[in-house]
Structure formats: C-alpha cells, structure tokens
Amino acid sequence: MRNGVSRAAPWAFLIAAAVLPLLLASDYQLFQLTMVVVYAVAILGLNLVTGFNGQISLGHGAFYAVGAYVTAIMMDKWDAPYWATLPVSAAICAGVGFLLGLPALRLGGLYLALTTFALAVATPQLLKYKLVEDWTGGVQGIVITKPDAPFGLPFNADQWLYLFSLTVATVLFLLAANLVRGRIGRAMMATRDHALAAEAMGIDIALLKTRTFAVSAMFTGIAGSLGAIAIQFVAPDSFSVFLSITLFVGLVVGGVASIAGPVFGALFIEFVPNIADQVSKAAPGAVYGVILIAFMFLMPSGLAGFLRGLLRKAVRSIRPATPSRSTEG
Amino acid sequence: MHRRTLLSTIGAAVAAGTLPKAWATTVGVTATEIKIGHTIPYSGPASAYGVIGQGHTAFFKMLNENGGIAGRKINFISLDDGYLPPKTVEQVRRLVEQDQVAFLFNTLGTPNNTAIQKYVNQKKVPHLFLATGADKWGNYKEFPWTIGWQPSYRTEAQIYAKYITLNHPNAKIAVLYQNDDFGKDYLIGLKDALGADYGKLVVKEASYEVTDATIDSQAVSFQASGADVLVTAATPKFAAQTIRKVYDLGWKPLHFMTNVSASVGAVITPAGPEKAVGVITSQYAKDPTEPTWKDDPGMNEWRGFMKKYLPDADLSDSGYVFSYGVCNTLLQVLKQCGDDFSRENIMKQATNLKDLEIPTLLPGIKVNTSPTNYHPIRQMQLAKWNGKTWELFGSVIEGAGT
Numbered sequence: 001m002r003n004g005v006s007r008a009a010p011w012a013f014l015i016a017a018a019v020l021p022l023l024l025a026s027d028y029q030l031f032q033l034t035m036v037v038v039y040a041v042a043i044l045g046l047n048l049v050t051g052f053n054g055q056i057s058l059g060h061g062a063f064y065a066v067g068a069y070v071t072a073i074m075m076d077k078w079d080a081p082y083w084a085t086l087p088v089s090a091a092i093c094a095g096v097g098f099l100l101g102l103p104a105l106r107l108g109g110l111y112l113a114l115t116t117f118a119l120a121v122a123t124p125q126l127l128k129y130k131l132v133e134d135w136t137g138g139v140q141g142i143v144i145t146k147p148d149a150p151f152g153l154p155f156n157a158d159q160w161l162y163l164f165s166l167t168v169a170t171v172l173f174l175l176a177a178n179l180v181r182g183r184i185g186r187a188m189m190a191t192r193d194h195a196l197a198a199e200a201m202g203i204d205i206a207l208l209k210t211r212t213f214a215v216s217a218m219f220t221g222i223a224g225s226l227g228a229i230a231i232q233f234v235a236p237d238s239f240s241v242f243l244s245i246t247l248f249v250g251l252v253v254g255g256v257a258s259i260a261g262p263v264f265g266a267l268f269i270e271f272v273p274n275i276a277d278q279v280s281k282a283a284p285g286a287v288y289g290v291i292l293i294a295f296m297f298l299m300p301s302g303l304a305g306f307l308r309g310l311l312r313k314a315v316r317s318i319r320p321a322t323p324s325r326s327t328e329g
Numbered sequence: 330m331h332r333r334t335l336l337s338t339i340g341a342a343v344a345a346g347t348l349p350k351a352w353a354t355t356v357g358v359t360a361t362e363i364k365i366g367h368t369i370p371y372s373g374p375a376s377a378y379g380v381i382g383q384g385h386t387a388f389f390k391m392l393n394e395n396g397g398i399a400g401r402k403i404n405f406i407s408l409d410d411g412y413l414p415p416k417t418v419e420q421v422r423r424l425v426e427q428d429q430v431a432f433l434f435n436t437l438g439t440p441n442n443t444a445i446q447k448y449v450n451q452k453k454v455p456h457l458f459l460a461t462g463a464d465k466w467g468n469y470k471e472f473p474w475t476i477g478w479q480p481s482y483r484t485e486a487q488i489y490a491k492y493i494t495l496n497h498p499n500a501k502i503a504v505l506y507q508n509d510d511f512g513k514d515y516l517i518g519l520k521d522a523l524g525a526d527y528g529k530l531v532v533k534e535a536s537y538e539v540t541d542a543t544i545d546s547q548a549v550s551f552q553a554s555g556a557d558v559l560v561t562a563a564t565p566k567f568a569a570q571t572i573r574k575v576y577d578l579g580w581k582p583l584h585f586m587t588n589v590s591a592s593v594g595a596v597i598t599p600a601g602p603e604k605a606v607g608v609i610t611s612q613y614a615k616d617p618t619e620p621t622w623k624d625d626p627g628m629n630e631w632r633g634f635m636k637k638y639l640p641d642a643d644l645s646d647s648g649y650v651f652s653y654g655v656c657n658t659l660l661q662v663l664k665q666c667g668d669d670f671s672r673e674n675i676m677k678q679a680t681n682l683k684d685l686e687i688p689t690l691l692p693g694i695k696v697n698t699s700p701t702n703y704h705p706i707r708q709m710q711l712a713k714w715n716g717k718t719w720e721l722f723g724s725v726i727e728g729a730g731t
Contacts, residue, residue, distance in 0.1 A: 233443065240413070281371050284409050
C-alpha cells in the first residue's frame with residue numbers, strides 16, 4: 001500500500017530538480033547537473049540488465065559510445081537537429097544490445113562479465129578503425145555545436161540542455177519503473193533469482209534475457225547521445241574501459257535493483273572524483289578508492305538501500321502498526 | 330616599485346568602485362593575484378604525466394616566494410581530468426566560469442584540448458602553450474586564442490626532410506608510418522619540405538595499424554624498393570621491431586626515427602643497442618640523464634630549483650624538464666605584459682616572443698612567436714645513437730613553412 005506522501009515525493013523532487021538549479025546554479029553547475037542526469041540514465045540502463053535481471057555487464061560504456069557517436073555523426077554529417085538523433089540512437093543501440101545479448105544466453109555470471117569487459121576494452125580501438133574513420137573522425141573525434149533553446153524560450157544553452165535532458169530522463173525513469181513493476185519486471189527478477197524455477201513457471205528465458213539486454217542498451221545509448229550533446233565532442237579516448245567501470249561503480253554505490261539508485265550513483269561518479277582531486281594531487285585515485293570502500297562498508301546496499309532503511313525506520317517509529325509491504329519506488 | 334604597486338592597488342580600488350567597465354576584460358587578475366587554470370591527468374592510465382603538473386605547481390611557488398609578477402602572486406589552479414575529454418570539458422568550464430581564471434596554461438592531451446578548443450575560443454580565454462605534439466594548435470586563423478608550444482610531429486618531419494635534401498640530394502626515401510593522425514603528420518611534414526620532389530625522392534610509403542602484429546613485410550618491401558633512407562614514424566613497440574628487422578635484413582639505410590620513439594628503455598634496449606647504431610632522431614630539450622649536461626648552467630639552474638622545491642622528485646624524469654621549459658616561456662609572457670593583464674594583452678604578448686632562450690632547451694634553440702606564427706618551438710637538433718647514448722651532431726635545424 002502506497003500512501004499519498006510517498007506517491008507525491010518523486011514528483012516534488014522532480015519539480016525541485018527542474019526549478020531550483022535554474023534559479024540558483026551557475027552555467028557550470030548546470031552543466032555538471034546535466035552530466036549527473038546523463039549518468040543517471042546510463043546507470044539506469046545498466047541497472048535493468050545487471051540489477052533487475054542479474055546479467056553482469058562491464059561493457060555498457062560501449063553502448064554509451066554508440067549512442068554518443070550516432071548523435072555526433074548525425075549532427076555533424078547531416079546537420080540533424082539534436083532531438084531527432086535520440087530516437088535513431090535508441091533504435092540502433094537497442095539493435096546492438098539485442099545482438100550482444102545473444103552470447104549472453106550461453107554465458108552466465110562471471111563469463112558474461114568478462115565478455116562484456118572485452119567489448120569495453122575494444123571500443124576505443126574499433127572507433128579508430130580505418131573503415132569507419134570517415135564517419136567517426138578517427139582519433140580526432142567529432143566536435144558538435146551546442147543547441148540553443150527553441151521557440152525563443154528565455155533559457156540559455158546550458159539551462160535548456162539541462163531541462164531537455166531532465167525531461168528525457170524523467171520519461172525513461174517512468175518507463176523503467178513501469179517496466180520493473182509489471183509482469184515483465186517480475187519475470188526479469190524471477191530469472192535473476194532462480195532461472196530454473198522461472199523457466200518452470202513458463203518464462204521464455206532466452207527471449208527475456210536478450211530483450212532486457214536490448215532495452216538496457218537503449219537506455220544507456222540515449223544517455224550517450226545526451227552526453228555527447230552536453231560535452232559537444234566525441235573521441236575514442238572519451239569511451240575508454242574506465243567509462244564502463246565508472247558506470248558499474250555508480251550502479252553499485254547507488255543501489256543495485258533500485259530505480260532511484262542510479263540518481264545517487266550518478267551524483268557519486270560525477271562529484272566524488274572532484275573531491276578526491278581536491279584532497280590529493282599526488283594520488284587522487286587512491287583517495288577515490290578509500291571513499292568508495294567507505295561507502296561500500298557503511299552502505300552495503302547502496303545509497304538507495306541506505307536511505308530506504310532510514311525511511312523504513314522512521315515510518316516504523318511513527319506508526320508501528322503499519323506492516324511494511326511497500327515495494328520500492 | 331613600491332610606489333607602483335601602491336598606485337596600482339589604488340587604481341584597482343578606484344576602478345572597482347567607479348569604473349567597472351574598464352576592468353571588465355581583466356578577468357582573473359586583481360591587484361594582488363593572477364589566476365591561472367590547468368588540467369592534467371593526475372589519475373587514470375596517463376597519470377605518469379602528473380609530474381608535469383607537480384613541476385608547474387612548484388615553479389609558481391618559487392615565483393611567488395620571489396615576489397611574484399608585477400606585485401601579484403600566481404594562483405595556479407591545477408585540476409585532474411584523468412585524460413578523459415568529457416572531464417576536461419567539465420574542469421575547464423569550472424576554471425573559466427567558476428574560478429574565473431585569467432587564462433589556461435599547458436592543458437595536456439590532444440583529444441582533451443580538441444574538446445575544449447572551440448569553447449575557450451568562443452569565450453576568448455587565452456589557451457597558452459598546450460602540452461601536445463599535434464600540429465593543429467598553430468591554426469591562428471580559426472582559433473586565435475589557442476597556441477601550442479613543443480615542436481609538432483610535422484615540424485620534426487620537415488627537419489628530417491631538410492637534412493636529407495641538404496646532405497643526400499639523391500636519396501631514395503622509404504617512409505613507414507602509423508596509420509593515424511600521428512603518422513600522417515609526418516607524411517605532411519615530409520611533403521612540406523620536399524615539395525615537388527616528394528614523388529621523385531620517396532620511392533616507397535607503407536603504413537601499419539596499431540593492431541598489426543609486426544612490420545616485417547613492410548621492412549622487406551622497403552629493402553626491395555632500393556631505398557637508402559628510411560623515415561620511421563612509429564610508436565615504441567613498432568619502432569623497436571623496425572630497428573631489429575632492418576638490422577636482421579642486412580639492410581643499411583640512413584634511418585630517421587621519430588623522437589616519440591627515442592626512448593632508450595622502451596625502444597633501443599628491446600631492439601638491441603648494437604642494432605640501433607647509426608639511427609638518427611631529433612631533440613629540442615636537454616635530456617636530464619645525458620652526461621653532456623652534467624655541468625651545464627641551464628640544467629644546474631633546473632637542478633637547483635628541483636632540489637629546493639621538489640626534493641623527492643626523480644631527476645631522470647624528463648616531465649620536470651618539460652615543465653621548467655614551458656613555465657619559463659610563460660614567465661617571459663607575464664613579464665612582457667607589464668601591468669596590463671587583460672586577456673587581449675596576454676594573448677598579444679604570448680604571440681610576440683622574440684628569440685627567447687630557455688635554460689632547459691638545447692643551445693641555439695629559440696622560442697619565437699608572432700601573430701601569424703603559433704608554433705613557438707620550430708627548431709630541433711639531430712642526434713645519432715652511438716651504441717650507448719644519443720649523440721647530438723650538426724647544427725640546429727628549423728622546420729619549413731609555417
């Protein structure tokens with residue numbers, strides 16, 4: 001049973017997220033928040049396949065790269081408007097994800113993790129490959145132009161891009177929440193928890209797994225497109241293996257199998273490296289590692305799980321009689 | 330001097346109160362401070378470059394202890410980008426919009442600088458002396474706020490070509506290049522300097538992919554073509570293979586090796602020091618491990634600085650020598666600015682360096698810039714591998730064209 005407060009909370013949060021930064025944040029901070037939104041969508045995609053379906057992927061940076069390049073190439077070669085590149089990017093990434101989901105049928109657990117990891121390692125080199133160089137711009141990458149607000153809206157480019165990304169992200173988060181709450185979502189989680197039992201219940205595991213991979217790749221690909229528009233530049237070096245690892249870190253820190261988790265994960269991967277850099281120039285990587293370990297130690301179920309626990313405790317202390325049956329949101 | 334500082338302080342106070350417009354273009358500069366922005370990978374796969382940032386930080390500390398520039402202290406803000414272009418964009422936007430630096434200095438990495446070049450030129454922020462070997466930072470027409478520093482690959486190739494035409498006018502040249510921007514810059518450089526004779530002198534061009542296993546077949550085809558000069562624009566692994574294969578074939582061309590692959594540890598030792606005898610490369614800075622510079626005044630100045638400000642640093646790391654050289658170039662720009670640290674004047678002075686000598690550059694190499702020359706270092710000296718070290722020979726050669 002969901003009460004009115006918990007139903008209204010996400011919407012209140014969303015409106016605050018849209019309005020407050022426009023009033024308070026500088027253009028630079030808006031850019032950072034846009035990147036948080038982008039990473040949140042990318043991690044959400046990863047969460048669908050890894051968190052909800054139990055297929056570990058260490059290669060989602062590759063889908064992010066495909067999305068980014070589709071947008072960059074369309075804007076660069078054909079002067080396509082930025083918004084028109086998103087559906088194309090979504091379709092292509094879903095297709096690529098579906099195809100890469102096929103080997104996932106035969107490979108479980110760690111083997112799948114290694115296979116996708118190999119994909120992440122190969123991505124920068126594939127982007128430099130000479131057959132596609134005319135399209136991808138090779139090592140030099142592609143520089144694209146930042147869009148202005150349409151219809152003469154009174155926003156500057158950064159404000160508009162933030163609102164645009166936030167709108168796209170909201171739609172995608174609603175879609176994902178609906179997906180995992182429904183029949184398919186239950187099938188995804190059943191497959192994750194006990195594949196054999198799920199199959200006995202009549203779930204077509206092969207189809208489910210490949211489709212989950214496709215949807216996941218689509219989400220992360222759209223994030224790549226939004227990221228390319230915000231950064232205004234794509235190059236092979238932007239999509240190194242570290243991107244995939246970073247997304248994975250965001251997933252785990254935010255909270256595996258949680259719809260709100262990716263937002264926390266995105267905040268972490270956007271801001272914690274900057275904090276680490278402030279602490280030490282000599283070894284920012286080590287500082288980052290220590291912060292990461294501390295987070296995992298204190299909040300083993302991620303930030304979302306930690307906050308959920310706090311909320312549950314608070315609710316229980318107010319109304320001890322209410323049974324806790326609410327599904328996560 | 331004191332009176333001048335006092336006057337400029339009063340001037341600043343008056344300006345801040347009554348004439349904000351007159352100071353509008355001197356972003357990041359107050360009567361007591363100049364803010365400089367910098368990005369470099371302190372973390373991630375390219376974090377070995379981080380020593381350059383540490384060198385810079387130490388240099389500006391020294392400068393501040395010695396009184397700063399025109400009564401102002403340098404506030405050097407150096408941020409980590411992990412060699413990731415998206416992070417560079419974020420950090421540079423922070424430097425420009427939030428920290429409000431006067432200018433950017435020595436930001437590192439070709440893709441990283443490509444990612445920010447358009448933005449900083451739109452914002453008209455001086456983007457000085459980048460740490461990358463690409464040639465495109467000399468494009469003053471399209472990007473008047475961006476200027477490189479070190480000799481580009483293209484300049485280096487021009488220098489080899491000049492030497493060849495001067496000393497071996499009937500050479501038959503073979504070129505091995507990596508099939509990417511790095512390798513292609515060498516082809517362009519050779520074409521610059523050889524001009525119409527390129528087709529006549531170059532008898533064979535062959536490329537390889539970074540993913541290839543060996544360059545054996547290319548080396549064999551070079552020998553078969555009858556070439557007697559080889560120019561190799563290869564990264565260290567392939568450079569070592571080339572040196573060895575050429576030796577094993579019993580082929581004895583005059584072999585020019587890109588200075589990207591002049592490392593003794595990464596190229597010469599794996600190839601075999603005796604097999605590399607006679608290979609020629611080029612240098613522009615003094616090598617800290619080279620005995621020639623043991624008592625060199627310039628290098629002693631650098632060692633003194635290192636001892637005082639970076640006592641624990643590894644003195645054989647050429648990153649610190651690079652840092653000292655490029656910081657000294659900036660120091661000259663700031664000195665030339667006088668008391669006008671507007672962005673326009675900083676850019677004007679950066680593009681008006683005349684015959685500047687830097688203690689860590691090879692003797693005879695001078696830094697020159699002009700509003701139509703955005704390649705500060707265009708001279709190099711050749712060095713030959715004698716079995717033990719790189720031995721400088723001949724005089725300093727200047728690249729062709731602009």
